[in-house]
Amino acid sequence: MRTPGTAEARGVTRRFGGLTAVADVSFTAARGEIHGIIGPNGAGKTTLLNVLSGLQRPSSGSVLIGGEDVTRWPSHRLVAKARLVRTFQTVRLFASMTVRQNLMIAARATTGPAQARARVEDVLARLSLDRLAGEPAAALSYGLQRRVELARVLVADPAVVLLDEPAAGLSPQERRDLADMLREMRDAGVTVILVEHHMDLVHAVCQNCTVLDFGRVIARGTPAEVTADPAVLEAYLGGRHHRAADVEVPASTGEED
Ligand SMILES: Nc1ncnc2c1ncn2[C@@H]1O[C@H](COP(=O)(O)OP(=O)(O)OP(=O)(O)O)[C@@H](O)[C@H]1O
Ligand SMILES: [Mg+2]
DSSP: OOOTTOEEEEEEEEEETTEEEEEEEEEEEOTTOEEEEEOSTTSSHHHHHHHHTTSSOOSEEEEEETTEEOTTOOHHHHHHHHOEEEOOSSOOOOTTSBHHHHHHHHHHTTSOHHHHHHHHHHHHHHTTOGGGTTSBGGGSOHHHHHHHHHHHHHTTOOSEEEEESTTTTOOHHHHHHHHHHHHHHHHTTOEEEEEOSOHHHHHHHOSEEEEEETTEEEEEEOHHHHHTOHHHHHHHHSSOOTTGGGOOOOOOOSOOO
16 A cells, blocks of 8 residues: 555664674654654664665565555665655765755756756755855854755655754754754655654654664654653663763653653
């Protein structure tokens, strides 16, 4: 059955030699939902996004976009036909090209030159980047480069967006601006899969979350439900992760008690 805009993982497993980075993970994000993927460092979040975006093949399991099995589709086909686009954990802009040129390249992956130009100008204005359109990407602050990455996603007119820690390194104000942009995407019917350590952002925008630990799903539910889950607290506080000191422990919203 075709279900426009949904993004679904069914029993996705990805092994690297003897290591199972993602183990039998299933979840469904409805059209216009922001679905959080959280978990400690090394939990398998980026690997899951790599499988969903066609960058890595799953060892087993399948990926469905809009109800269609896209498991074997390469990334470029997912962009062009399923309108699934992603960002990476680190900024990946063409540093010496201008903001406008970076956006134009992304827009041209999905449409002809005239419509691409119109989309780019529209998104530049919507994200208050028009003033900076002629600057080389490298001249922008880190926070603005992250904003350009979001703009680059939007000019592809996406149906499904995968974001890998978009708030990393942003100030609290930049995180609030990001939350506003994500809500606008959601309200426009875009499905967003959000990998994020900043729980303030997850609480602010996500309807549902899937929590991973050592590749497995250990909890699912609303942000409030999963952050109150003993298994999730244990995963973050249990001291089994060698980079545990870097991890932001999920905080409650402070409203429960
Ligand atoms: N290409 C690869 N080859 C071998 N092991 C890999 C590869 N990619 C990831 N891994 C391992 O898979 C596990 C999951 O890594 P992944 O990057 O998906 O975690 P993550 O949840 O995104 O972590 P972080 O929060 O630090 O970004 C880790 O143990 C990692 O070392
Ligand atoms: Mg990662």
